Amino acid sequence: EVQLVESGGGLVQPGGSLRLSCAASGFSISRYTMNWVRQAPGKGLEWVSYSSYSGSTIYYAESVRGRFTVSRDTGKNALVLQMNSLRVADTAVYYCAKDMYPYDYVRGPSRNKEGFYYYAMDVWGLGTTVIVS
Amino acid sequence: SYVLTQPPSVSVAPGQTASIACGGDNIDSKSVHWYQQKTGQAPVLVVSDDTDRPSGIPERFSGSNAGDTATLTITRVEAGDEADYYCQVWDGSGERWVFGGGTKLTVL
Numbered sequence: 001e002v003q004l005v006e007s008g009g010g011l012v013q014p015g016g017s018l019r020l021s022c023a024a025s026g027f028s029i030s031r032y033t034m035n036w037v038r039q040a041p042g043k044g045l046e047w048v049s050y051s052s053y054s055g056s057t058i059y060y061a062e063s064v065r066g067r068f069t070v071s072r073d074t075g076k077n078a079l080v081l082q083m084n085s086l087r088v089a090d091t092a093v094y095y096c097a098k099d100m101y102p103y104d105y106v107r108g109p110s111r112n113k114e115g116f117y118y119y120a121m122d123v124w125g126l127g128t129t130v131i132v133s
Numbered sequence: 134s135y136v137l138t139q140p141p142s143v144s145v146a147p148g149q150t151a152s153i154a155c156g157g158d159n160i161d162s163k164s165v166h167w168y169q170q171k172t173g174q175a176p177v178l179v180v181s182d183d184t185d186r187p188s189g190i191p192e193r194f195s196g197s198n199a200g201d202t203a204t205l206t207i208t209r210v211e212a213g214d215e216a217d218y219y220c221q222v223w224d225g226s227g228e229r230w231v232f233g234g235g236t237k238l239t240v241l
Contacts, residue, residue, distance in 0.1 A: 035230065037176075045168070045176065045219050047230035059228045095175055100187075113164045113182070115223030118230075120166040120181035127175060 002026035002123050004096050009128030016086050020128055022079040022096030029072060030054075031102040034079045035121060036070065038092035038130075048094070051079065053103035063089075086132045093129050097121035135224040137233035144239040145210050153236045155203040155220030163222040165203040167196055170235075171216045179218075180205060207238075215240045 008020040022034070036048040049070040050059040058070055069082040079096050100122040101107065110116040138156040145151040155165060165183050168176040178187050180196035183203065193208045207214055220233040 037230075037232075044217075044235040045170075045221075045232045047232060050230065061229060097176075100178070100181060111164075111182075112162070114162055114225050115164045116182070118164075118223035120178050120221070121168075121176075122178045122181075122187060124175040124177070 002098075004098065004123060004125035006094060006096055006125045006128035009094065009130045011131045011133065012086055014086060014088060014132055016132070017082070017084045018086065018130060020081040020083065020094055020130070021073075021076075022081075022125060024077045024079070024098070027098070029077055029079060029098070030074055031104070033099040033103070033119070034072075035097050035099075036079075036081050036094060037097055037121075037124075038090075038094045039127075040089075040092040043092075046092070049081065083130070086130075088132050091130060091132045093127040095124050095127045097124045134227050135222070135231050137220055137222065137231055139218075139220060139233040139236045141234070142237045142239065144241055146241045147210055147212060149210055151207045151210050151214070151238055153205040153207075153218050153238065155205070155233050156201055157203070157222065158201060160201055160203050160222065161198045163198075165196065165198050166221045167194075167205045168219045168221065169214075169216045170219065176219065210238075210240055212240050214238060 003025045005023045051070045055072045067085045071080045099119040167180040169179045170176040179194045183198040217235045219235045
């Protein structure tokens with residue numbers, strides 16, 4: 001069964017650091033782009049970071065750029081999010097999610113759609129809670 | 134930066150059809166994905182690439198995308214469909230994923 005399990009959340013003071021981990025099972029993260037998405041209490045979904053299958057292409061939301069770093073621990077088949085200089089506004093449930101298709105999936109023509117080769121997120125973890133206070 | 138706009142809430146009686154809109158500038162030039170999130174649970178993908186339904190998602194869920202509006206349609210709505218629904222696109226110029234603000238579907 002394909003599964004993602006996040007861990008590492010907790011209570012931290014403003015300015016502090018936390019390291020989140022997302023352990024994958026049932027598939028190899030080396031074949032999939034992975035994302036972190038967060039959800040503040042009572043709010044909507046906010047994308048945080050993107051890591052291509054190889055880890056060579058990484059994007060961050062403007063709100064976390066320069067403070068958060070995403071990486072891969074291929075030996076543990078896990079995605080990691082290092083969060084530094086935490087702010088109260090970073091309080092949220094943090095989810096990791098995998099791309100619907102692996103990097104070598106042959107998709108066919110783009111239907112003239114921007115983002116056609118940026119795949120939907122088909123498996124999500126249950127999330128880990130980060131409280132900055 | 135690219136913005137997706139959703140109505141905060143939609144209400145529908147059981148057995149009726151719910152339509153949830155997602156507005157964005159020339160959104161039909163983008164692939165739109167839809168997620169369902171029930172209270173206290175992780176999001177679940179219900180429609181990908183405007184119209185595709187992942188395995189295990191009932192045929193009652195469908196999507197469309199034209200002009201400046203993408204739409205998630207749920208026919209024969211059931212009490213179990215009550216949830217928040219989010220649309221999502223890739224913003225290539227900003228190199229980022231964008232989510233709509235979410236729509237709370239209430240089954241009366």
